[in-house]
Each structure stands twice: as C-alpha cells, then as structure tokens.
Amino acid sequence: MKKTALISDFDGTISKEDFFNMAIERLLTPDDLQPWQDYLDKKITHYQALDGIFSKIHISQKALDAFIDSIEIDDKFPDALKLCKKFMIPVYICSAGMDYYIFKKIAHYIKEYNITVISNAGKYSRELGFKLSPPDKNDIFYDKNTGISKEAVVKYLKELGFFTVYAGDGIPDIKAAKIADAVFAKGALLDFCKKAGIKTFKFDGFADICRAVLSGVL
Numbered sequence: 001m002k003k004t005a006l007i008s009d010f011d012g013t014i015s016k017e018d019f020f021n022m023a024i025e026r027l028l029t030p031d032d033l034q035p036w037q038d039y040l041d042k043k044i045t046h047y048q049a050l051d052g053i054f055s056k057i058h059i060s061q062k063a064l065d066a067f068i069d070s071i072e073i074d075d076k077f078p079d080a081l082k083l084c085k086k087f088m089i090p091v092y093i094c095s096a097g098m099d100y101y102i103f104k105k106i107a108h109y110i111k112e113y114n115i116t117v118i119s120n121a122g123k124y125s126r127e128l129g130f131k132l133s134p135p136d137k138n139d140i141f142y143d144k145n146t147g148i149s150k151e152a153v154v155k156y157l158k159e160l161g162f163f164t165v166y167a168g169d170g171i172p173d174i175k176a177a178k179i180a181d182a183v184f185a186k187g188a189l190l191d192f193c194k195k196a197g198i199k200t201f202k203f204d205g206f207a208d209i210c211r212a213v214l215s216g217v218l
C-alpha cells in the first residue's frame, strides 16, 4: 500500500482568510492595488504583483506581528497534524503567497510536526515593506508566474511513490488538484473541480481531513 502525503494550501485553507485580503482591508489603500491590475492585464507576474502590493505595507514590526497574530487558523488544523504524525503522513504547505506570515503564525506547528513549507521568501522592513523572492529558477518547485509551483510539489511527491492528498480553496490550486490522487476542495477550487469533473472530498475544514484519516480513506 502506498504511503500518503498531505499537501495543503495556506491562505483560506489552513487560515480562514487570505493574508492578501486581510492586508487590503486593513493595511492598504485602493491606490496600493495597481500591481494587481497590472497582473490582470498580464503586464507583470503573480508574484511581482504580490511583491508590489505588499511593499506598500509600512507599519511597525510590533503592529505587523499583531496583524499576523490576528490571522485565524482552522480549529481542527492542529488535530489533523496530530493524526498525520500518528499515521506517519508527511505534511507539506505550499503557498503562492510568502513564507513570512506562515512561519510567524504557525512556527511551533512547523517545528513540532516537521512540516515542509514551500513558498516565496518574504523579508520585511518598515521602510521598504515586504520584499518577495521566488525560488531560484533552477529549483524544481520554481514557477515563473507564481514563484512556486504547487503542481510541481504534488508531482515530486507522486514520483517518490506517495498517494498525494491535496487541500485547497483557490484558483492557484487548480493545477495541483488536477494531478493529485485525492482532493479536498472548497471555494473557487471546488467550483472548478465540479465543472471539470474532478472528484473531491467534502471539505468545510480540517475536521473533514481528520475524519478521512481516521476512517482509513487516506
């Protein structure tokens, strides 16, 4: 029997609301969002748009820490991690956002459960805001648009012989969900999967993943 690996998106999947949306609502002005329009107009890449928008955040380190602390995490995410550890299911978090707020918010889980985080590197200073760096172009998980390729992460784990379980909620999760062995989808990803005829598990939150692990489905 194949060993299982869990690959999860972070924003809107592990967290309840995207960092991007939280920042727009609470830290940025409409003028700061021009890079997103440039991305939609195909003038710049996805990660360049995020880099441009997040570089407009100029709050104190203390205020930023408090802001990141206010990110809400799925209540059952810790339980899912415990179960994955028990059943020796490695956990990967892949995010087309940046690693900065993931590490700040769930550092203790990453360490305790040996989670692999694959994302763009983010650095912050009050003067310059965030600076995003994608992986090196030769990195196996590099993608020229989003910086990291979630699809490449799933492909890599499949090649290692894992039964890949993907959890996500958005458009950037589509390519990964298409090739994963099992999919937990909500939001825009669920809408896509329904249209594309991709079978998905019910996914209102990590409680559903806990149930699936316990019932031996995964």
Ligand SMILES: [Mg+2]
Binding pocket: 009, 010, 011, 012, 013, 168, 169, 170
């Ligand atoms: Mg998401």
